[in-house]
Amino acid sequence: MILLQIEANFIPLITLSNKASLLPMKNNYLSKFTFKRYLVALTLGICFSLACPLTVSANTIVIYGATGNIGSKIVTEALDRGHKVIGVSRSPETLKINHRNFSAAKGDVSDLQSMLDVIKGADTVIMSVRGSGPNNYPEESLDYVASKVFIQAARKIGQDAPRVIHLGGGSTLYSKGVLALDARPSTEGTAQHGLVWGHWLALQNYRATTAVKWTVVSPSGGYDAEGPRTGQYRQGWDEVLVDESGKSKGISHRDMAVAIIDEIEKPKALKRRMTIGY
Numbered sequence: 001m002i003l004l005q006i007e008a009n010f011i012p013l014i015t016l017s018n019k020a021s022l023l024p025m026k027n028n029y030l031s032k033f034t035f036k037r038y039l040v041a042l043t044l045g046i047c048f049s050l051a052c053p054l055t056v057s058a059n060t061i062v063i064y065g066a067t068g069n070i071g072s073k074i075v076t077e078a079l080d081r082g083h084k085v086i087g088v089s090r091s092p093e094t095l096k097i098n099h100r101n102f103s104a105a106k107g108d109v110s111d112l113q114s115m116l117d118v119i120k121g122a123d124t125v126i127m128s129v130r131g132s133g134p135n136n137y138p139e140e141s142l143d144y145v146a147s148k149v150f151i152q153a154a155r156k157i158g159q160d161a162p163r164v165i166h167l168g169g170g171s172t173l174y175s176k177g178v179l180a181l182d183a184r185p186s187t188e189g190t191a192q193h194g195l196v197w198g199h200w201l202a203l204q205n206y207r208a209t210t211a212v213k214w215t216v217v218s219p220s221g222g223y224d225a226e227g228p229r230t231g232q233y234r235q236g237w238d239e240v241l242v243d244e245s246g247k248s249k250g251i252s253h254r255d256m257a258v259a260i261i262d263e264i265e266k267p268k269a270l271k272r273r274m275t276i277g278y
């Protein structure tokens with residue numbers, strides 16, 4: 001249909017370009033048939049060049065935490081945008097997603113061999129996991145453990161290792177140079193303390209590597225679990241994003257998912273931490 005329409009409107013269309021150079025062959029010595037073939041080829045070329053910048057090649061994305069609050073939204077966003085998703089869970093039978101580009105895999109982020117089996121061949125791995133250790137030590141937090149295991153796995157795989165995008169904590173951001181973890185100290189030995197400092201350790205762990213393709217994404221302000229997908233957000237680096245009154249407005253899980261898939265499709269934060277907020 002597009003072809004027919006473009007053929008009918010061919011003259012006005014190509015006047016946008018250089019009509020003289022595009023149409024030299026229409027002059028008498030070419031048959032009507034050849035000219036039509038020329039038009040079709042040219043039309044295809046125009047369509048291809050118009051379509052190309054909009055085309056994003058599909059990625060294979062492994063999502064740890066696919067059953068979780070944020071991970072499940074990332075699964076939906078990735079599938080809606082045409083990517084292939086492998087959702088990972090310790091109980092993959094609970095992932096009842098019926099989509100031709102989705103498959104479920106059993107996996108444990110704390111197990112190197114399990115991770116190697118799951119992530120091999122993937123383009124990107126999302127870490128959206130949560131867990132504390134028996135003593136609530138930051139070193140026991142699942143985020144820190146997952147970062148260690150991923151780095152080991154990536155080193156083993158080598159050149160072809162996927163990139164990791166790891167969901168980080170908002171309290172590892174700075175506000176006018178002051179680290180939120182310092183400004184709002186939590187009580188050692190509590191789950192909260194272990195989790196937030198575990199995020200800090202995971203971030204430092206990635207920062208200490210040069211061979212691994214990593215990004216940590218921290219929200220500026222709280223998450224809104226049921227908030228809408230607006231597709232609008234701001235992106236920053238280590239400083240928390242605030243509005244005119246100095247307050248951070250947070251981000252919905254769905255818009256965090258949008259930002260993460262945007263980052264996969266058009267990387268801006270390779271080997272660094274970024275923040276997302278309204």
Ligand SMILES: NC(=O)c1ccc[n+]([C@@H]2O[C@H](COP(=O)([O-])OP(=O)(O)OC[C@H]3O[C@@H](n4cnc5c(N)ncnc54)[C@H](OP(=O)(O)O)[C@@H]3O)[C@@H](O)[C@H]2O)c1
Binds near residue numbers: 067219222
């Ligand atoms: N939610 C928020 O408001 C918020 C705010 C700031 C930062 N974050 C960060 O965002 C991340 C995700 O948060 P969330 O609220 O979406 O978490 P969540 O709903 O509690 O989900 C946690 C996920 O971790 C997975 N998991 C736990 N142990 C695992 C293991 N050993 N191996 C593999 N997967 C494991 C679980 O999968 P299975 O049980 O299926 O295996 C589950 O899907 C966390 O790092 C969190 O700190 C969240």
